[in-house]
Amino acid sequence: MATILVADDDANIRELVCLFLRNDGFTTVEAVDGKQALDLYLQTPVDLVVLDIMMPVMDGWSLCKELRRLNADLPLLMLTARGETWEKVKGFELGSDDYLTKPFDPLELTARVKALLKRYKIGSTHLIQFGNVTLDRQSYKVIAGEESLTLPLKEFELLFKLAGTPGQVYTREQLIDQIWGLDYTGDDRTVDVHIKRLRERFAKTSDFQIETVRGLGYRLEVKHD
CATH class of the missing domain: 3.40.50.2300 (Response regulator)
Structure with missing residues (x-):
């Protein structure tokens, strides 16, 4: 992407x-x-x-x-x-x-x-796949195993952003700018709220986890067997 x-x-x-x-x-x-x-x-x-x-x-x-x-x-x-x-x-x-x-x-x-x-031979994709999880940007659906989920827009965009570059740390400010836009006037703690909701939704999924990097922000790590 x-x-x-x-x-x-x-x-x-x-x-x-x-x-x-x-x-x-x-x-x-x-x-x-x-x-x-x-x-x-x-x-x-x-x-x-x-x-x-x-x-x-x-x-x-x-x-x-x-x-x-x-x-x-x-x-x-x-x-x-x-x-x-x-x-x-x-x-x-x-x-x-x-x-x-x-x-x-x-x-x-x-x-x-x-x-x-x-x-310039720079690729783009509507799909991100890791482990048993697939994110489809066209339908805004998440397929985890045999289960299909439709997430609220901002939750999906946040997950898609983190999953697009596993292991990369994003600060709250970067995520606000890239997901909510520069004109967003709310509290940047909204990122924490959305991260919490994503963790709760995928608590039973063992393919990835969203980690908190203290003092910096968040990153998504893909689990390997």
Whole structure:
């Protein structure tokens, strides 16, 4: 499952883009400006970046240049409200792989994202399977042995995120940003509540466990016989 970083100062654009990407099975991370996007990239494994040109603090030009300096093999898709040729040329010169002018069709954006990932040979999947457990992102169902469960959306997304990279530790802040979004204003203890519910639901499942890493956060460990 690929993780897409979406950097745009327009909350409506971020919400729309992330909704369509998540519906196609991708994990999304959001940033409101170039600097925050760069910080998130340095903290979180990211497979592709969708970035707006006109952003505060650090614009898309600077972000593109810095990301390309850090990683020559990171797919970059630029968004802009204007479609002048010179902007496209400048974007490509700075290292952008593709370009989309606002307003755009979200289905075209997801198609371009998939094409870039395919070009870079970065895979995405709707399914995660470990032991006797299968997570299906298309139906939002969990199959544990012969039992099929339908989880509340946030519980499923949380489990899918942890299971996508077994052994990796995620802080509460990272999980809030990636599952609930940057606009979430509630208490980050909600992560603890959802983790508790997942542990209770799968208390009889011996294929995995969600571990608390004291002072850091949570990780999912797959049990091996």
